Amino acid sequence: MIIDSHCHIDFESFDHDRDQVLQRAHNTGIEHIIVPGISADTWQRVKNICTQHSKLHACYGLHPYYIDQHKLNDLITLNNWIKNESPVGIGECGLDFYLKNLDRKKQMDFFDAQLEMALEYNLPVVIHCRKATEQVIQLLKSKPGLRGMIHSYSGSYEQALQLIDLGIYLSFGGAITYERATRPRDIVSRIPLDYLLIETDAPDQADSQHHKQRNEPSYIKTIIDSIANLRDENPDIICTQTSNNCRQLFSF
Numbered sequence: 001m002i003i004d005s006h007c008h009i010d011f012e013s014f015d016h017d018r019d020q021v022l023q024r025a026h027n028t029g030i031e032h033i034i035v036p037g038i039s040a041d042t043w044q045r046v047k048n049i050c051t052q053h054s055k056l057h058a059c060y061g062l063h064p065y066y067i068d069q070h071k072l073n074d075l076i077t078l079n080n081w082i083k084n085e086s087p088v089g090i091g092e093c094g095l096d097f098y099l100k101n102l103d104r105k106k107q108m109d110f111f112d113a114q115l116e117m118a119l120e121y122n123l124p125v126v127i128h129c130r131k132a133t134e135q136v137i138q139l140l141k142s143k144p145g146l147r148g149m150i151h152s153y154s155g156s157y158e159q160a161l162q163l164i165d166l167g168i169y170l171s172f173g174g175a176i177t178y179e180r181a182t183r184p185r186d187i188v189s190r191i192p193l194d195y196l197l198i199e200t201d202a203p204d205q206a207d208s209q210h211h212k213q214r215n216e217p218s219y220i221k222t223i224i225d226s227i228a229n230l231r232d233e234n235p236d237i238i239c240t241q242t243s244n245n246c247r248q249l250f251s252f
């Protein structure tokens with residue numbers, strides 16, 4: 001069994017062939033896919049798609065990349081969505097300090113509010129984190145009891161260990177299939193398998209074999225093989241353990 005722990009199958013680029021993409025995912029052995037919502041105007045779309053396909057699991061959140069378009073009121077709407085729709089998690093939320101033009105104070109406020117919701121509803125958080133790993137660690141430390149994952153992890157090995165200490169899972173995708181990605185490849189080879197998740201982040205972040213193409217869940221095989229190689233472990237063990245991790249985190 002394989003689980004794609006982070007995939008935007010609701011995005012427009014799948015509108016013309018979503019069923020075929022999901023069929024190919026199924027043929028590859030993917031049993032479940034976590035689908036994070038990124039802004040208030042996408043939650044209905046995520047809900048519709050996840051209702052139609054039993055293997056898709058919805059999360060709702062306010063992504064830092066779209067911080068300019070989020071309104072304060074969206075947090076209240078999000079709270080209602082979580083209460084009424086019982087998602088498997090909250091997200092995608094987090095901090096993106098890579099892009100300079102995104103309001104960092106507003107990002108911190110929205111992230112903090114979503115972490116509080118995660119505590120209130122005892123749900124895991126799906127965290128997007130670019131160039132802000134230290135800030136994410138500090139925030140998580142200030143809220144004991146939080147559960148969650150960092151998708152497409154890009155921090156250091158030392159920070160990875162701190163996050164694992166906090167009970168946070170680390171997810172890796174297409175980036176680790178590129179030989180030049182020495183740091184994430186090193187981390188994925190060394191962290192304990194019981195905190196590892198795999199994801200495609202499709203339609204983005206295609207692996208080295210599908211460079212510059214639209215990414216899709218069935219390409220996860222390349223990622224699994226890379227991780228198995230880097231860790232010198234059997235691909236079946238990677239699939240089984242990462243699937244168990246994901247089911248445990250999202251409780252399905």
Ligand SMILES: [Zn+2]
Pocket residue numbers: 006008036092128151201
């Ligand atoms: Zn994402």
